[in-house]
Amino acid sequence: MGGGLAGLAAARELGDLDVLLLESEPRLGGRVRPERFGGIPYELGALSVLASTDLPVEVDHAPVGLFWNGALHLAPTPLAAIVSAIPSAVPRALGPEAGPALEAFFGVTHPCRIDESILERRGDALVRFVVRRTPGGNAAVLARLAEGLRAERRVGARVVRVETRGDSVEVETAGEETLRARSAIVATDGVAAREILRSPSAATGRFLSALRYGSGAVAVLGLRAPVLPRFSYIALPPSESVRAVVRGATAEGVSVVHFYFHVAPDAASLVPAAKETLARISPGAPIDVAFSETKVWPRVGPIVSSGAYGEWNDAILRPSDRIRLAGDYVHFLPYEALPYGQEAALASGRRAAEEIRAILTPSGGTS
Ligand SMILES: Cc1cc2nc3c(=O)[nH]c(=O)nc-3n(C[C@H](O)[C@H](O)[C@H](O)COP(=O)(O)OP(=O)(O)OC[C@H]3O[C@@H](n4cnc5c(N)ncnc54)[C@H](O)[C@@H]3O)c2cc1C
Secondary structure, eight states, X not given: OOOSHHHHXXXXXXXXXXXXXXXXXXXXXXXXXXXXXXXXXEESSOOSOOGGGOSOOEEOOXXXXXXETTEEEEESSHHHHHHHHOGGGTTTTSOGGGHHHHHHHHHHHOSSOGGGSOGGGGGGGGSOOOOEEOTTTHHHHHHHHHTTOOSEEEESOXXXXXXXXXXXXXXXXXXXXXXXXXXXEEOSOHHHHHHHBSSOOHHHHHHHHHOOEEEEEEEEEEESSOOSOSOSEEEOOTTSSEEEEEEEEEETTEEEEEEEESOOSOGGGHHHHHHHHHHXXXXXXXXXXXXXXEEEEEEEEEOOOHHHHTTOOGGGGOSBTTEEEOSGGGOOOTTOOSOOTHHHHHXXXXXXXXXXXXXXXXXXXXX
């Protein structure tokens, strides 16, 4: 259940078995949402591409930026950008004056405040987030993942209930169809998993009840004239409505710039807010927009809070003896910094598939 990266990875791994993939949306990909304007690729969801898809991948080595007190500071790393913007932060070993800057870099990859996250992840604020792209954008990634996917796929099939009944799993869809399977992987986001799972184990139930997601939105501007020097991404202080600005592909003379919002009052205000942010970062530059698009995400990603993740253990992944959870939110390695997100989703899908194979074919064969 769930045709995002986790569900796709799991379905691929189990390709020799009889697999049915159920996805509620009309298309596969979940929070990976590639689009095109003519020949120009852009993303309404995850921007970077996966390193593990063996596609030609470009790593963006352009500087990262910090927009601080009305000025843009570009540097090779978040720490160097902080030091350039706030020289007084350093003698005091990144003292309180650096707090909002750390918060800004943390917000590039986490949809929450830094103090909402577990201690082990707060260091992500200083990790340089690697932006990788393929010329075809994430559409090429999804096409590669779908290659060789033998599972039967049903899109527009929303699951409303899943539970173990004796030696099978019962899955009910919104179309009131009841399906039976020998086992199942719930590869939806955590909120949907909480809604559809009946009688999960106590460990899974506690974790899912404590799990919270951060929301956000994306606005994309295709600009005929590049208005900024080369950059990979720019973090903005948390008081701004835009969390980060990320450069996309440049094609056909149009540069694509993505704006990630942590508050999304309404979709109509996103493009004006994106333009206003651009004008502030690059005052006086002409903003000649070839195209724009927006998407509001009620659930950008999980908040790695101690309430949900503080008592993490692998039992959480097993709501019953025949059901496994997969998704970026259940690939949790407290001391490992980036990558997570897409890589976590894929890794969790592969892991769930291995466990399901062990349940179905205890001797390791196919069935
Ligand atoms: C704006 C944005 C930017 C991001 N940028 C990056 C980035 O640059 N790098 C990075 O690594 N990660 C990034 N991420 C995170 C990344 O997109 C996710 O971590 C990853 O795609 C999650 O995959 P998943 O399979 O776990 O979940 P999802 O992609 O959420 O897939 C779950 C699927 O389950 C389906 N579903 C839900 N409920 C049901 C139901 N009841 N029945 C059937 N199907 C259901 C959903 O429709 C969805 O397709 C970004 C995310 C967003 C939103």
